[in-house]
Amino acid sequence: MRKIFIFPPGFVFSGMIVCAALMFLPGDSFSREEVASSMRRHKSQEMSTGYYEGYEVLPRRLRPVANISGVVQRTIFPQHSSSTSHGTRSRLSDSHQGVRFYKNRKCQDCHVDEARGSHTVRAGISCRQCHGHDPIASINHYYSPMNPIRRHAYVCAKCHPGANASFAAYVSHPPRPGTETAKREFPALFYAFWIMMGIAVSTLLIFLPHTVLWGIRELFVRKEKDK
Amino acid sequence: MRNKQKSRIRRFTLTQRMFHLILMLSFLIQSATGLSRMYMGTSWGNFLARLFGGREQTLDIHIATGAVMIFGFSVHIIYLIFTFRWRDFPKSLFASDSLIPRPKDVKDFFGHIGWFFGLKKMPDFDRWGYWEKFDYWAVFWGMVIIGGTGLLLAFPLFFTQFVPGWSLNVAFWVHRIEAALAMVHVFVIHFFIAHLRRRHFPMDLSMFEGSVDIDAAGHEKRVWIQGLRQSGLYGNALVPEATPVKRLVYRVFGYGALAIGTVLLIGSLAHINGLGW
Numbered sequence: 001m002r003k004i005f006i007f008p009p010g011f012v013f014s015g016m017i018v019c020a021a022l023m024f025l026p027g028d029s030f031s032r033e034e035v036a037s038s039m040r041r042h043k044s045q046e047m048s049t050g051y052y053e054g055y056e057v058l059p060r061r062l063r064p065v066a067n068i069s070g071v072v073q074r075t076i077f078p079q080h081s082s083s084t085s086h087g088t089r090s091r092l093s094d095s096h097q098g099v100r101f102y103k104n105r106k107c108q109d110c111h112v113d114e115a116r117g118s119h120t121v122r123a124g125i126s127c128r129q130c131h132g133h134d135p136i137a138s139i140n141h142y143y144s145p146m147n148p149i150r151r152h153a154y155v156c157a158k159c160h161p162g163a164n165a166s167f168a169a170y171v172s173h174p175p176r177p178g179t180e181t182a183k184r185e186f187p188a189l190f191y192a193f194w195i196m197m198g199i200a201v202s203t204l205l206i207f208l209p210h211t212v213l214w215g216i217r218e219l220f221v222r223k224e225k226d227k
Numbered sequence: 228m229r230n231k232q233k234s235r236i237r238r239f240t241l242t243q244r245m246f247h248l249i250l251m252l253s254f255l256i257q258s259a260t261g262l263s264r265m266y267m268g269t270s271w272g273n274f275l276a277r278l279f280g281g282r283e284q285t286l287d288i289h290i291a292t293g294a295v296m297i298f299g300f301s302v303h304i305i306y307l308i309f310t311f312r313w314r315d316f317p318k319s320l321f322a323s324d325s326l327i328p329r330p331k332d333v334k335d336f337f338g339h340i341g342w343f344f345g346l347k348k349m350p351d352f353d354r355w356g357y358w359e360k361f362d363y364w365a366v367f368w369g370m371v372i373i374g375g376t377g378l379l380l381a382f383p384l385f386f387t388q389f390v391p392g393w394s395l396n397v398a399f400w401v402h403r404i405e406a407a408l409a410m411v412h413v414f415v416i417h418f419f420i421a422h423l424r425r426r427h428f429p430m431d432l433s434m435f436e437g438s439v440d441i442d443a444a445g446h447e448k449r450v451w452i453q454g455l456r457q458s459g460l461y462g463n464a465l466v467p468e469a470t471p472v473k474r475l476v477y478r479v480f481g482y483g484a485l486a487i488g489t490v491l492l493i494g495s496l497a498h499i500n501g502l503g504w
Contacts, residue, residue: 007245008240008241008242008245010242010306010309010310011241011242011245011302011306013309014302014303014305014306014309015302017305018298018301018302018305021301118399121267121268122264122267122282160383160384162384163384164384164387164388166387166388166390166391166392167383167384167387167392168392169387169391169392169393170383170387170392170393170395170396171392171393171396174396177400186393186396188393188394188397189393189396189397189400192397192400192401193400193404196400196401196404196405197404199404199405199408200404200405200407200408200411203365203408203412204408204411204412207358207361207412207416208415208416210340210343210358211415211416211419211420212419213340213343213344214339214343214420214424215419215423215424215425216343217342217343217345218424218425218426219425221425221426
């Protein structure tokens with residue numbers, strides 16, 4: 001009789017044990033609060049109407065892939081804007097108070113790195129979808145929706161239903177991880193970055209030349225005769 | 228004509244080959260979808276994203292395939308527990324066919340490098356050379372690091388109950404750098420060793436076929452072959468060559484994977500200036 005291809009018993013058995021173990025995991029509702037609708041949840045407290053004008057969102061045709069026009073990278077490691085004027089402007093009711101020609105500028109003209117952040121590039125959302133309409137209150141202004149005491153509920157939960165304060169501790173506009181700015185503002189990211197880079201670079205520094213030399217050396221081996 | 232003689236030595240069991248197959252397929256999918264996110268906003272990232280139907284779908288596929296990988300990894304752990312020779316427990320860890328590194332591997336490494344420069348005789352390797360052990364443990368360690376950070380990033384609402392939100396920023400970079408290392412390692416070093424080395428050129432089929440040529444093994448893995456002869460297991464380990472149809476399938480499959488990996492590597496290197504930070 002022809003043997004039909006079957007999975008080896010050890011493979012099947014191990015798979016079954018893992019499947020059985022998976023059944024004891026809690027469902028994904030475990031991590032979420034019970035809400036009727038993610039859209040309606042914070043409606044009463046929202047500044048935004050939920051409807052966005054064309055200039056506030058990316059054009060529809062760009063949706064399948066991310067593409068931010070008009071944002072240029074000025075240097076290899078530009079200084080993070082939050083490091084320069086962080087202290088003076090973080091508690092105003094209008095954070096752009098006194099900025100010249102504010103009306104004629106786009107957000108990304110000044111906030112270069114922020115416009116390249118993961119929420120903009122990856123999720124494809126505009127600045128105003130989180131930061132709201134003018135006047136945009138400073139992050140730490142007492143009544144700002146961005147204030148850490150309510151940020152999770154007023155901003156994050158719009159798209160991440162069930163977001164808690166810990167979730168909102170995610171840094172949406174982190175400094176570039178390898179820079180001095182990161183070392184000052186976000187040391188954990190800085191050190192994690194360089195430790196991982198150290199592991200990656202040292203592995204490749206050992207094995208790339210090793211492999212190339214091996215390849216060259218084998219060219220000079222006399223091929224053994226059969227038997 | 229097919230060589231009906233038992234001219235090859237069994238090196239991998241069917242289960243082990245299936246682990247490699249599943250790992251290989253999922254790794255290629257993870258690389259393509261992951262690179263499309265890593266290069267998001269560039270023409271290269273857009274090209275990769277379009278293959279999967281857009282950047283949202285790319286992320287869905289990436290997470291689903293990641294789940295498959297973590298599942299496969301768990302199955303592998305259970306498999307290890309069940310196939311391990313517990314009867315002679317501490318000794319079997321350092322047995323001839325064990326993947327655990329031992330002092331001989333360090334000696335072999337330096338001996339091998341000496342051989343590259345013509346200073347020493349080529350070391351006699353056991354069943355697993357030090358580079359093969361490194362490959363195995365690199366995947367193991369990569370699975371833990373990339374899989375762990377990947378879980379964190381895929382279920383942020385759940386995991387931020389236990390860790391602060393900024394650890395997702397850290398997890399993102401750890402995930403990214405470790406994945407970049409894994410891809411360079413597989414697409415350059417692993418491919419080079421399996422395809423471009425003169426001994427294996429153009430392709431080493433042993434991971435698909437499960438066996439290696441006696442002469443080739445006898446030359447490179449001398450300690451392994453000697454051990455097999457001494458323990459009397461040599462006869463049992465001999466197998467005939469796979470049928471030509473099977474070998475053709477292995478080759479087509481292998482070259483396909485090679486081509487995909489090479490395209491991903493070259494495309495990524497060509498667009499490295501557009502890489503977002």
